[in-house]
Structures are given as C-alpha cells and as structure tokens.
Amino acid sequence: MNKARTNPLNAFAMHGALILYTLIALFPVFVILINSFKTRKAIFREPLALPDADSFSMIGYQTALKQGDFFLYFQNSLIVTVASLALVLLFGAMAAYALSEYRFKGNTLMGLYLALGIMIPIRIGTVAILEMMVATGLVNTLWALILVYTAQGLPLAVFILSEFMKQVSDDLKNAGRIDGLSEYTIFFRLVLPLVRPAMATVAVFNMIPIWNDLWFPLILAPAEETKTLTLGSQVFIGQFVTDWNAVLSALSMAILPVLILYVIFSRQLIRGITSGAVK
C-alpha cells in the first residue's frame, strides 16, 4: 500500500483510471444538462454540442415551471425523501441496536426475519399495500409514500447497522451504564456517533431509489397536490410526442436536491471515517 502510494507510475495509473471512470459516469448528466439549455432543433441536430448564442434557449425550463406546480412537486419529493430517510435511519438504528446489544429469545430469528426483506422486493405487495392505504384513508397523502419507503429501506438498514453496532466497544457502553446513563442516552450519544459512516452509507443507498421512484407515487399518491417530481415530469413524455426540452430541464432540476443531500451525507461519511472511534 505504502509502495503504491510512493510509486509515481502507480499513482498515475490509479488516478487515470479514477478520472476515466468519473468522466464516463458524469457524461450522461453532462449531456442532459447542456441539452436542457438548447432549442428543440439544436438538441436533435447536435446533441453533443454546447449551447451557443443560436441554440441557447430556456424554453424547457419555462415549460417545466409553467406546467403544473413544479415547486410543489419538488417540495413533495423532498419531504418524502427526507422523512423516509430519517425514519429508516432512526428505526433501523434502533432495531439494529436491540438485535446487536440485547440477548433475548428469538434474537437470531428476528434478525433473519428482518433480513428477509432485503431479498423480497416490496413491489410484490403493491396490491395489498394499496388495499391497506385505502382502508386507512392514506391514499393520496405523502404519508402513504413515507410509510412504504420506510418499510422498503428498513431491512437493509437493520442488516448493515447491526453489523456495525456489534463492533462498538462493549466497554464503552458498560462505562456509560456504570456512570448512570440511560439506555437511550447510551444509544444516542455513544453508539450512534460511532456508526455514523454506516448511517451515511445506508442513507445514500436509500436516497436515490426513493427520489427516483415512479411506481408508488403513481399508485398511492397520483393526486395533483401529492405528486412527486418524477411523477410530475411524466406529463412531458407522451405516447406520440415528447417535450424533450421540458423533460431535460425537469431532470436537470431534479438532480440538484439529490446532489445537495448527497454532499451532506458524504461529508458525514468522510468525517465519520476520519474521526473514528477512540479506543
């Protein structure tokens, strides 16, 4: 490892590979971004060209913002994503702590039961979920989406977090108990900060699929006032005509919040790794 770091050729190759990968990964985003600022004609004529004085146009953004209530869709997506992530992290961490810290009958069985959710896609239960939401009157509310996404994210969260929590020093928790801290304080003040990198991982894993999901918003909350951004953008994609300007502009705008959320979590992730646990 040390050698690889000092050998300039290796470092060059490594950075080369990483830069190449970054370029490949960012290319589609880049294409979406530049085309969102072009006229329809320019998009089709030269999809890879940068917008210039001739081809520059904000028509896509204008359409997107005029059509429907775009800021409301934004807000809905943001509320659903943030609330779901918060609930997944909170309940996932709590369940993981219980499974890793306390010995009780059926502990292993409970862990397996929770892990089962990783393997069975939640969409299989769509009909039952819809019936349940109708029965509880939650259809066309953001709560319907938040609850479903929380359920969807929990299995993996519990699985990842309980592995990490097993590694938190028993001595530290015991020191807290001897000093008179409650189990809640031990959990929130001692254990959670030490598993922050794992929390960030779980958050990042869950964030993108929730933000991009079309399935559940379409089924559970298609009403105008609960539409999410992804669902809202669908109006521009028709069977025969697609308003590419508007679609690309909507997509460009949809990237932003995810990017901000990601920056927040990745900072946590790096801080968590570098500060680390003190023995």
Add this chain to the structure above:
Amino acid sequence: MTALSLKNVNKSFGPVHVLKDINLEVEDGEFVVFVGPSGCGKSTLLRVIAGLEDATSGEIHIAGEQVNLTPPSKRGIAMVFQSYALYPHLNVRGNLTLALKQERQSKAVIEERVETASRMLGLEPYLDRYPSELSGGQRQRVAIGRAIVRQPKLFLFDEPLSNLDAALRMNTRIEIANLHRQLSASMIYVTHDQTEAMTLADKIVVLRDGRVEQIGSPMDLYNDPANRFVAGFLGAPSMNFLPASTLTPDDPREMGLRPEDIRLEGGGPIAGTVSHVEHLGGDTNVILQTQTTPLTIRLFGQHAIAPGESAQFGYDPARAYYFAQDGQRLR
C-alpha cells in the same frame, strides 16, 4: 465491615456455565486481585459484581447491602476498563464529570473532586483535550480519574495495564499501589499476569475455569499452594513438575520444585545436559534436559555455564512440593 461478599454466585450464558459457585469476601480497604488464565471468567465475575451481567444464582453484597437487583450506577462501584472506554465526544473534564452530573451533584462538589483527582493523577494540563488527543498512558489515567471522582465504595479494575508498554506498565502499577494507599479504598483488580498479582495484592484469588482455586495473601499462595495449578501459576519462572520417581525410586507422586530452590551441586541428584542459558546479570536461568523432563533452574548471580555441558544440581527436600494424580497437594 466487608466491602464485598459473594455467596454461591453462578453465571451461565445459555448452556455455558462460566462462573461456578463463587464464594468470596473483600474486606474494607483491601486490595484483592483476581488472577487466572485468559477465558477463566475473571471479567465475567467483575461484570457480575458491577451489575453489568445478572448472576444466574447466588447473592452479591456490597458494603453490607444485597445488590442483586441494583443497577450498576447505584451500586457504589466504579470500573476501569482494559480498553479505557473513554467517551470520545467529551473532553477529559467531560469524561471525569459525566457520572457526577448524572448523580446531580452540586457544581462545587464536582469542581472540587475533579481538581483533587486531576492533581492526584497529573491530569491538569489535559483537562480540555479530547481522548483522541491523548497517549495510551494518559487515557489510562483519565479512566482511573473517572473512577476516583465518584468516590466509590469499591473500585473494579479489569486488566487496566494490558494495553500499555512494559515500562509504562511498571510505572502505572506503582501508581495504582500508591493510589490504593492514599485512598485506602477497597479495590478489586483483574489480571492474567501473576507478577501484577503478586506485587499489588493484599489478597489473591486464583481462578480457573470459573472456579476459585485458592484465596490467600501472595506469600501464602507462593509458599503453600493448595494444588498443582496454583503452584504452577504463581512464580516466574514457574515451578518445575517432574515425576518424583526421578529422584526417589518408586514414588508415584508428582513433585514440584521452584527454579530458585535448585542449586549447583557437583555430584547432586539432578543431572542432565544444559540445553539453554539465559544470562540476566543478576540471575542466570538454566534449562536443563534431564532424563525425564526439562527443568528450569534459576541461579543467583552470574555463572559460566554453556549449552551442551552436562551439570549436576541439588535441591532442598524441605522445599519440594508433592501432588497427587488429580493435582491436589500432598503434605
């Protein structure tokens, strides 16, 4: 008054019986060391005393009160862990004061106790640092300070020195002994290192496989071990065991000879080939390959003995120990 008394304490983890019928008294102000090989249940016993684990059966009394159902923070104990277990999100002052704040002590009391403890341990320059900014030895002091400020009825130490390097270990050992003298508090100290046990203890409790093998002062255990295990565990280098028939024909017993009780003696009864010599300056350790077993011999002073030589040694029959087949001492 007794600081701690355990009556028929048992502890099982599921089917695994870890502590077996432990009976034990710690007098006020006594320094008691639990010693035994790794995995014999020392930490488990300490955790049961602290209340971090429930005893499966048996009674635990601290300062005359039964505490089986008392939570750890109300038992009047303080514990120092092998891994220090400092709170990473608090600075040294925060680490020292957390327990007192939980007890809702007044500001003045907290201030005064932190000052006393940090003066005692030389922590004043570090009070505003975080654990990650301290060396191992400094962290260990903070961990000890965190115990001192609580003024517990009973201190519990779980292998507090095993993460320190050799030089620091010796210093800290002396410091803990001084601390015990200054505070005249009751302390229980767990270690697998017989040197620590011998040097610190008023009373040693030797544990093996979750059972108490023998309890007594260091010299009692050294001079008068109850069985082969205790005899072999205490003393460094450890006792030699050989069939007694090597020296007296037709003796079925097993014989134990401490390395320092064997002396050079031309034409002596113990003869063999020297296989290894350690010159320590003050002592010379000789490994002698006899007909039956290798023996460790500790000679005082410096001796010109080289591997490969044959040599004869004698011993004082009064200082030989004899053991039955099951390991019990025969007197």
